[in-house]
Amino acid sequence: MAASLSQFRYASSHAENTNKFLREALNRLDYPEKLQNLLLTPRREMSVELVVQMDDGKIEVFNAYRVQHNNARGPYKGGLRYHPQVDLDDVRSLASLMTWKTAVMDIPYGGAKGGVTVDPRKLSERELEKLTRKLVVMAWFFDEYSKYKGFSPGVVTGKPVYLHGSLGREAATGRGTTFAIRELLKALHMGKLADQKYVIQGFGNVGSWAAQLLWESGGKVVAVSDVAGAVANENVSGRACGLDIGELRKHMAAGKTLASFPGGVALPKEDILAQPCDVLIPAAIGGVIGPEMAARLQCKVVVEAANGPTTPEGDLVLRDRGITVLPDIYTNGGGVTVSFFEWVQNLQNFKWEEEDVNRKLDRKMTDAFAALWGVHKEMGVPLRTAAFVVALQRVTRAEVHRGFD
Numbered sequence: 001m002a003a004s005l006s007q008f009r010y011a012s013s014h015a016e017n018t019n020k021f022l023r024e025a026l027n028r029l030d031y032p033e034k035l036q037n038l039l040l041t042p043r044r045e046m047s048v049e050l051v052v053q054m055d056d057g058k059i060e061v062f063n064a065y066r067v068q069h070n071n072a073r074g075p076y077k078g079g080l081r082y083h084p085q086v087d088l089d090d091v092r093s094l095a096s097l098m099t100w101k102t103a104v105m106d107i108p109y110g111g112a113k114g115g116v117t118v119d120p121r122k123l124s125e126r127e128l129e130k131l132t133r134k135l136v137v138m139a140w141f142f143d144e145y146s147k148y149k150g151f152s153p154g155v156v157t158g159k160p161v162y163l164h165g166s167l168g169r170e171a172a173t174g175r176g177t178t179f180a181i182r183e184l185l186k187a188l189h190m191g192k193l194a195d196q197k198y199v200i201q202g203f204g205n206v207g208s209w210a211a212q213l214l215w216e217s218g219g220k221v222v223a224v225s226d227v228a229g230a231v232a233n234e235n236v237s238g239r240a241c242g243l244d245i246g247e248l249r250k251h252m253a254a255g256k257t258l259a260s261f262p263g264g265v266a267l268p269k270e271d272i273l274a275q276p277c278d279v280l281i282p283a284a285i286g287g288v289i290g291p292e293m294a295a296r297l298q299c300k301v302v303v304e305a306a307n308g309p310t311t312p313e314g315d316l317v318l319r320d321r322g323i324t325v326l327p328d329i330y331t332n333g334g335g336v337t338v339s340f341f342e343w344v345q346n347l348q349n350f351k352w353e354e355e356d357v358n359r360k361l362d363r364k365m366t367d368a369f370a371a372l373w374g375v376h377k378e379m380g381v382p383l384r385t386a387a388f389v390v391a392l393q394r395v396t397r398a399e400v401h402r403g404f405d
Contacts, residue, residue: 174209175333194218
């Protein structure tokens with residue numbers, strides 16, 4: 001989805017950006033150097049070339065990667081990213097972020113990630129299935145693994161509901177983002193969800209669900225963007241202001257472009273982040289808020305629904321400007337949390353009601369925020385640093401108890 005947005009990303013190593021944030025938290029903790037190196041270094045990295053026969057009979061070769069970062073707290077967890085710009089550095093960063101995300105959310109997983117350098121929009125469903133089966137290590141994953149190990153629905157999460165998936169999984173990351181915003185607003189004494197104006201970069205799964213849920217809560221979503229364009233509206237009949245997200249989603253479902261939505265005015269997608277609002281939600285790709293963009297933002301808080309949207313240099317500018325940043329390893333933790341719930345349901349051979357899933361997710365997001373807010377107040381550090389401190393302490397405790405000397 002993000003290929004044409006790449007021109008707006010700030011050129012830097014994603015893995016090194018993640019480690020810079022980690023080192024800031026490590027500086028607050030009295031850890032020996034060898035433990036720091038253990039926490040920063042992936043356990044295993046793999047690069048392969050996948051040879052696939054395409055529908056037209058031609059042979060194509062795709063680069064693929066898998067990084068297993070840390071499994072001190074549980075089995076490696078992390079899905080696949082299909083994108084034309086995926087490389088080992090990108091996957092290494094995402095695997096590390098998953099380690100800290102699962103720790104912040106206090107779910108018993110480690111961190112991993114896979115990636116294939118390909119534009120999935122250019123593949124047929126059959127070609128994508130063949131490519132996925134080549135990598136093996138989601139219904140395709142479940143089916144391929146089960147060939148060798150027997151019926152094993154819990155080996156992979158994010159499966160269709162009719163194939164042992166979980167109700168509530170589709171909306172989980174966007175719903176978790178909404179819960180995260182609610183908790184932050186309460187802590188900052190900014191009022192309720194309905195009192196805010198929102199701008200959202202990205203209208204895929206996460207961005208569209210966050211927009212829908214915020215809109216249903218009475219919030220005013222004044223501008224959104226996707227890979228092709230952006231649309232804004234601050235004065236819609238029947239609402240104080242903002243886009244009618246329900247109508248916008250129907251418009252998109254009909255195959256029309258976001259920018260052509262009649263209930264708003266099109267604007268250049270590269271201007272989306274600088275639109276005035278209370279809460280800015282980058283929910284597209286990483287590295288979009290560098291120092292120059294950070295200086296242009298017109299918001300009170302940034303809520304990172306994407307992975308790594310803010311660079312370390314951009315983060316420093318936001319701190320200087322007094323703009324609060326709710327970090328990605330907490331904000332978008334709803335997805336992996338409901339993946340954990342799916343795993344538990346598979347182990348139990350029992351499907352939960354969607355209301356149960358959402359209620360348990362709410363509790364997880366609330367408890368996780370309380371933990372990082374407590375460190376933020378106690379240590380006087382930014383919320384990002386506080387989140388990494390919480391995660392590092394939990395992973396370190398597991399490492400030590402499992403035999404690290």
